[in-house]
Amino acid sequence: MTLFEERWPRIDVERRRAIMQRMSELIDESFDVEFTALNRVAMRDPDPQVRAAAISNLWESEDEGLIDPYLKLLMEDEAPMVRAAAASALGKYMLLAEMEELDATQAAKIRQALLVTIRNPLELVEPRRRAVEAISFLGDEEVRAVIEDAYNSLDDEMQMSALFAMGRSLDQYWSGTVIVELANTTEAIRLEAVRASGELELRQAVPHLVDLLDDPSREVVSSVIHSLGQIGGPVARRALDVVAESEDQELVQEAEDALAELQFASGDEFLSFDLNAGSLADDDDEGGMIWDEEGLDLDDPDAFDILWKNKGREFDD
Numbered sequence: 001m002t003l004f005e006e007r008w009p010r011i012d013v014e015r016r017r018a019i020m021q022r023m024s025e026l027i028d029e030s031f032d033v034e035f036t037a038l039n040r041v042a043m044r045d046p047d048p049q050v051r052a053a054a055i056s057n058l059w060e061s062e063d064e065g066l067i068d069p070y071l072k073l074l075m076e077d078e079a080p081m082v083r084a085a086a087a088s089a090l091g092k093y094m095l096l097a098e099m100e101e102l103d104a105t106q107a108a109k110i111r112q113a114l115l116v117t118i119r120n121p122l123e124l125v126e127p128r129r130r131a132v133e134a135i136s137f138l139g140d141e142e143v144r145a146v147i148e149d150a151y152n153s154l155d156d157e158m159q160m161s162a163l164f165a166m167g168r169s170l171d172q173y174w175s176g177t178v179i180v181e182l183a184n185t186t187e188a189i190r191l192e193a194v195r196a197s198g199e200l201e202l203r204q205a206v207p208h209l210v211d212l213l214d215d216p217s218r219e220v221v222s223s224v225i226h227s228l229g230q231i232g233g234p235v236a237r238r239a240l241d242v243v244a245e246s247e248d249q250e251l252v253q254e255a256e257d258a259l260a261e262l263q264f265a266s267g268d269e270f271l272s273f274d275l276n277a278g279s280l281a282d283d284d285d286e287g288g289m290i291w292d293e294e295g296l297d298l299d300d301p302d303a304f305d306i307l308w309k310n311k312g313r314e315f316d317d
Contacts (some may be wrong), residue, residue, distance in 0.1 A: 008045075055089050071086070074114075074127070075113060091135075094110060097111075118132055126157075128158070132158070139169060160188050163181060163196050182212065229258025243255035
């Protein structure tokens with residue numbers, strides 16, 4: 001480390017950036033590497049791109065010793081990309097706070113810094129939206145109001161972060177909003193709504209997600225497949241089966257992965273059903289069935305066939 005700290009500043013900036021990128025790739029590829037100490041040094045680099053990369057490379061670490069450096073960067077760094085990276089990094093500590101695994105004083109300090117960033121009219125959109133995403137792990141009325149304000153923003157990127165935050169919050173309060181945004185004409189917003197549907201495990205969203213399997217955006221279709229695997233149920237499973245039998249090998253693999261996830265989580269399927277049925281008050285009080293807005297019983301094994309044919313599509317032989 002002494003040698004690294006001595007020689008790191010002498011390396012050309014483009015090379016330092018490349019090293020940070022390679023470090024990130026190695027972190028993603030293997031659990032056997034440990035670059036925390038190096039990234040701590042790089043967080044003090046004079047180049048903002050290197051500083052931001054160093055923060056991102058520390059995504060696995062829950063070391064509370066990083067909280068104060070992140071807060072300092074969030075509140076004081078001159079580069080918006082660094083402030084945004086610091087805001088995102090603080091999100092993991094908000095999750096720990098929500099799980100009551102972080103000291104209350106530390107949690108309050110982070111929460112306040114994120115709120116100051118979000119409410120600062122002079123702050124740029126990127127740090128503010130990342131702060132909205134970070135604080136969304138906390139489930140209370142003030143955070144709901146923060147997400148609501150972001151959703152009502154005229155800025156598309158802020159609206160995207162609001163939908164991301166809705167999914168991350170795991171708050172069924174947002175179910176109706178997320179379903180509405182599945183029809184948004186802006187691809188990036190539609191994509192975030194698809195992802196949020198999966199995070200919230202919205203059974204009522206399944207017919208809309210099935211419809212989006214024809215979306216012109218490849219990224220949206222891939223996210224639909226993943227979300228169907230998160231949500232589960234007979235219609236989602238049948239939709240994934242159909243995709244898995246298609247000729248698109250990339251989508252086939254994604255559908256098979258989603259089916260594997262669905263199978264793995266099937267033991268929790270009843271809990272998912274129960275929560276989502278209450279969220280939009282679409283359940284039948286006596287039978288406990290879930291219906292979409294067209295009266296389709298989403299627990300009927302034949303519901304997918306009806307839905308698929310109603311969309312004017314045919315099954316492969």
